[in-house]
Amino acid sequence: MAGPEWIDETLSAELPLLRDRGEGQHLEFMERYPDNGHELSREIAAFASSNPGNILIGVADDGSLAGLEDVDTAEGRDRLCRRIEGVCSGNVRPAITPVIKFAKEDEAVVLAIEVPRGGQPVYYSRNTPYVRHLSRSRPAEPHEVIERVGEWLARNPLAPAADEAGSRFLSNLAATLIEVLIYGGELEQRNVNPWLDLVRTQLGRAGQELRRLASEDSAVEKGLDDRLRSIAEKLDAAASHRLVMGGDSWKTLAGYVSDAIAEASRLKAEHIDSVPLADQARRDSNDMIRRSARELSDLDRRAEAIASDGRVEELQEEASRIGQLLLTTSHYQIPEHDEDFVAQLREIGTGLHLIETQRLYMDGGQSMRRIVGRVHDLNTKLQTLLSVD
Incomplete structure (x- = not known):
C-alpha cells in the first residue's frame, strides 16, 4: 500500500539496506534531531567539504529504527525543514543547499538530508573547517585545508587575478559548467540510487549557482544572463522531475539533462575555451x-x-x-x-x-x-x- 505523498517511496524501500550498511564515508545516523544546531551543522559541513553524503535522522548509531515525532502534520514537517534550512544557511559557511526527504519503514518516519559536495574548497561550522573521514566528521587539519584549497585553485585555472570581478565570474562559470558536463554525462551510469539522487542533487546545485551567476554584472555585461537562466531551468527540471514507472519518465529526465549539457557545452566553447590559460x-x-x-x-x-x-x-x-x-x-x-x-x-x-x-x-x-x-x-x-x- 502506497504511503502519503510526502513520503519518498524509493528512499523508503532503500532504508533497510542503508541501516544495515551502517555509518561510513557517505552515511551518518542521528537518533533524533539534535538540540544543538552545531551537532548537525558540523556533519553537513564535513560532507560538503569531502563528498556527497546522507544524514538519516531517526536512526540510532547501531542502525536500529528510532523514528521521528511531530512529523505527521504538514506544520510539523515544515517546522523541521525550516530548522534544517536555518542550519544550512546560518551555521554552515559558506551556505549549502541540501535535499530533504522523508522515508517510512514499518510505522517509523525517518528524515534524510542529502548533502552535495559543495563548490567551495572547505566548509565551516562555528568557524571551524570540517571534513568527513570514514564514519565520523572531524575538524580539518591545517594541511588538509591547504590541500583542498590547492585542489580547488587547480580546478579553477581561469582565476589568476582573484581581485578582478571578470576573472572570478569566468572561473566560477567554468567550474559550474564543467560540473554539469561531468555529472550530466554520467547520468546513464548512475541510473540507480544513491547515485541517481547524487547526480540530480549536483545538477540542482549547479542550476542554483548558474542563477546566482546570471545576476552578476559580468553576466549582464557579456549578455549571458538569459543563457545561464535557460540552462538553470533545465537543471531545475532534471532535479525536481518525479520519476515513475515506465520508460517515458526516464526519457523526460534524460532529455532535460541532454539539453542542459548541449547548452553548457556551447557556452563553455564560446566563453571559456576561448580564454587562454595563464x-x-x-x-x-x-x-x-x-x-x-x-x-x-x-x-x-x-x-x-x-x-x-x-x-x-x-x-x-x-x-x-x-x-x-x-x-x-x-x-x-x-x-x-x-x-x-x-x-x-x-x-x-x-x-x-x-x-x-x-x-x-x-x-x-x-x-x-x-x-x-x-x-x-x-x-x-x-x-x-x-x-x-
Missing part, C-alpha cells in the same frame, strides 16, 4: 595531473591491503576523488596536450570517478577483486599515457 595556470594544471598520477600509483599499490582490511568504500572514495580531479582538468584547454591525450585522460578520469558506483556483493570476494583490478588497470593506463606524452 602560464602559471598551465603549470598548475599539469602539476595536478602529475600529482594525481602519483596518488593513483600509491593507491594502486595499497589497494589490495585496503580492501582486505574491509575498507573497500575508502578505496572507492579515494579513486573517485582522483578521477574527478583528472576529469575536471581535462575540460580545460591546455595547449601542450593534443585531442588524443585529452580524450584518454577523460576516459581514465571517468572510469575512476565511477568506481564509487561499483557495488559489493556476497560473492566470495569477487566484486571486491573487481574493484581492486579496476584501480590497477586505470593506473596502468594513466602511467602509460604520461610516459608517452
Whole structure:
C-alpha cells in the first residue's frame, strides 16, 4: 500500500539496506534531531567539504529504527525543514543547499538530508573547517585545508587575478559548467540510487549557482544572463522531475539533462575555451595531473591491503576523488596536450570517478577483486599515457 505523498517511496524501500550498511564515508545516523544546531551543522559541513553524503535522522548509531515525532502534520514537517534550512544557511559557511526527504519503514518516519559536495574548497561550522573521514566528521587539519584549497585553485585555472570581478565570474562559470558536463554525462551510469539522487542533487546545485551567476554584472555585461537562466531551468527540471514507472519518465529526465549539457557545452566553447590559460595556470594544471598520477600509483599499490582490511568504500572514495580531479582538468584547454591525450585522460578520469558506483556483493570476494583490478588497470593506463606524452 502506497504511503502519503510526502513520503519518498524509493528512499523508503532503500532504508533497510542503508541501516544495515551502517555509518561510513557517505552515511551518518542521528537518533533524533539534535538540540544543538552545531551537532548537525558540523556533519553537513564535513560532507560538503569531502563528498556527497546522507544524514538519516531517526536512526540510532547501531542502525536500529528510532523514528521521528511531530512529523505527521504538514506544520510539523515544515517546522523541521525550516530548522534544517536555518542550519544550512546560518551555521554552515559558506551556505549549502541540501535535499530533504522523508522515508517510512514499518510505522517509523525517518528524515534524510542529502548533502552535495559543495563548490567551495572547505566548509565551516562555528568557524571551524570540517571534513568527513570514514564514519565520523572531524575538524580539518591545517594541511588538509591547504590541500583542498590547492585542489580547488587547480580546478579553477581561469582565476589568476582573484581581485578582478571578470576573472572570478569566468572561473566560477567554468567550474559550474564543467560540473554539469561531468555529472550530466554520467547520468546513464548512475541510473540507480544513491547515485541517481547524487547526480540530480549536483545538477540542482549547479542550476542554483548558474542563477546566482546570471545576476552578476559580468553576466549582464557579456549578455549571458538569459543563457545561464535557460540552462538553470533545465537543471531545475532534471532535479525536481518525479520519476515513475515506465520508460517515458526516464526519457523526460534524460532529455532535460541532454539539453542542459548541449547548452553548457556551447557556452563553455564560446566563453571559456576561448580564454587562454595563464602560464602559471598551465603549470598548475599539469602539476595536478602529475600529482594525481602519483596518488593513483600509491593507491594502486595499497589497494589490495585496503580492501582486505574491509575498507573497500575508502578505496572507492579515494579513486573517485582522483578521477574527478583528472576529469575536471581535462575540460580545460591546455595547449601542450593534443585531442588524443585529452580524450584518454577523460576516459581514465571517468572510469575512476565511477568506481564509487561499483557495488559489493556476497560473492566470495569477487566484486571486491573487481574493484581492486579496476584501480590497477586505470593506473596502468594513466602511467602509460604520461610516459608517452
